[in-house]
Amino acid sequence: MALLFVLIFMAVRLFNIFLKILNLVYSTGQNAKVPDFLTSEIDETEFQQFKRYNKEKTLLSIYSDFFDTVITLSFLFLIYKKLEEIVSITENPIYNGILFFAAIAIIDFIISLPFSLYDNFSIEKRYGFNTMTPGLYIRDLLKSVALLVIIAGPLLAGSLWILYNISNWWIPLSIGILAVQLLAGWIVPTFIMPLFNKFTPLENDTLRERLETIAKKAGFKAKKIYVMDASKRSKHSNAFFTGIGKSKKIVLFDTLLDRCNEEEIEAIFAHEAGHYVNKDAIKNIVMSSMFLVAITYLLWLFMCSQLVQDYFGVHEKYTVLLYGMILIGALFSLGRGFLNAYSRKVEFRADRYAAEVTGKPENLVSALKKIYKSNMSNLNPHPLYAFFNYSHPTLDERIRELLKFK
Template identity: 40%
Template sequence: MFFYIFLIVFLLNTIWDTVLSIWNVNYSSRKTTVPEVLRDRFSEEYLKNSSMYLKDVTMVNVILNLINTLISLIFIFWGFTYFENFVLKITDSLILQGLFFFGIIWIIYKILSLPTEIYRNFVIEARYGFNTMTPKIFVSDFLKSLLVTAILFIPLISFLLWILETDNNWWWKISIFFVGFQLLMLLIYPLYLAPLFNKFTPLKDEKLKEKIKDILKKASINISEIYVMDASKRTKKKNAFLTGMGKSRRLVLFDTILNYPEEEILAIIAHELGHYKYKHIPKLLGLNLIFYTFVFYLVNLVYNYLAKGNIFNVSQPYSLFVYSFLFIESLIFFMLPLLNYLQRKFEYQADEFSAKVIGSKYMISSLKRIIKENLINLNPLPLYKIWHFNHPSPEERIKKLLQFSE
């Protein structure tokens, strides 16, 4: 009975996500009117271009999702059992068995998803003038990501396997460790990981730097240096972000954004600083602790249930964990609207901070510029927006910002 429940929940996840994505494309393509608050910068021609971009990107994402689902089904019916038996013949060490088991599965997923990633970058993104990445950089990024992932996850998986072997009620230990791992990533990502892929140089524009430091001082935010990232090596898209914590905290600007008017750059930066001012990072960490504690508690329940039977013809902790996690992950997918709602509230707060510090007209102007240059969809399906958007839609953000200028 559980086997069929497992399959229904797992497939329902993929079916719903696919239907929602295609529905969003059809809904957006039928919307031929620019929202009123955006008509000063956007035309119907823009809607056509953004709809075409949305359609192409969605097609790639749907295909990738279906490929991953097909691979997962092969693993569920046959692969996990086969690879469990395979690693059992290699070594008697449970930790080594688990590392081989997870490593093989991970490599298969990476290799089979590689063609769609290549198509996304060198066909879709290139078609709309975004991609600036060379094949050499793509291969280098791919190999570096494999190496970094292996270095980071070998100790993580080893700890997981050790806990699974020594304690039947492991959910709370793994939850604490997982959130601790996220904290570690916040600390080391800006200093050691991000520089492996991009070059970060201190902002050279002294006039702009002084104005940014003035905002930092007024907001009582301590960030020692502002960096520029060579994003133009990979994309023409624009962005800025605040990353890290403590001494590793960094305010980073894409080099593609430096040609914006100064006040718009300051508005974007003020938005990122708003996340810090309202303590969104520690709040998200707290939410993650609650969320993942709940997730791993449920995974632990299913794990113990599966360990008592022989539902999937597996018996080792790593195999049982994978089946348990896949099942709960499929259920948790239906909690995404709540998590995204909370993050959208954070984005509104960050926009409000920018409006107070720089002025809403500059935040509105910068948003419209980013929306236009990144071909962002102006008319998302409301249900898709609720399910997938962790940022408010362009129309919602502009309307909210206009309230601050009244």
């Protein structure tokens, strides 16, 4: 049975790599062309640059996935067992478990660092997206490590205590996971996001009044509309609602203000308001909670079965837990296409709300064209790849639906 899980893990990883290769050939080959609705805005020279950018990004992702798969398999059969022995320096399994996961985090960081650096400071830099300095990259990294120690450390210790002291540990652990999810809605926008970005009130009075009107119609009560200094890291654009209760924020990337006019920003904002009106955030929390509880329960069953202990020769619960997370995670990832299909329906609904509340769907169409163009997005994704990996509809699908409201 354990061998079956390993085979599923390998099959899922290889299938993901196959999808990326399929998408690479389809979207960057000679037959790929500028969609009809963008021919007046993107010339052939620009499109060739789009294809080169997406080709480099996809190839890096394929190399990273392949390398990670090989490394993970070697860890499953060799390294994790040895690491379990190395960290067993005390009689307290909770302390040893913390050392075990800390060591894995360090190893994962070392393995992923070259790919991250090449992505940010080579690909993204050459195509004009990355604006992050090496100093800022290091500061972000140090802050992330500090947060990991301060927040994840106690949570991990508490989880391990439950694991070792409660027989039906999946029940209190599930409750803890749900509580952390709810707290994150307050903690992240209030304390964590300001550590990485500066949020200043929107100064454009006309635009602020437009957005406040949309927010009022949506029933979203936020004290201020903020502009985030996203441009210090990247030229990509976005806008979002975040937080719960008094921590609610309406946030615009400064790059969005530079790229779009007021009517287009209003349309983008109306799309985000549509998510709030449709209670998509709450639905996502409920769905993700059910998903996490199901995984926690399956992990409990998996650990009770002794499959990992017998097949891989590991003994500690924290090691077995990691094996379960890797193998069951691979199994659940097979269903991501259906989850993304639901997500795409959610995005269509938000687009529909934006078209209805502004009365001008062409403004959102114009904004989407600018964003996709400025981000050098893949304009010709393979349908099968998009089904499994796209949480948003393709640009072509979104525009076709929006134009129905004209």
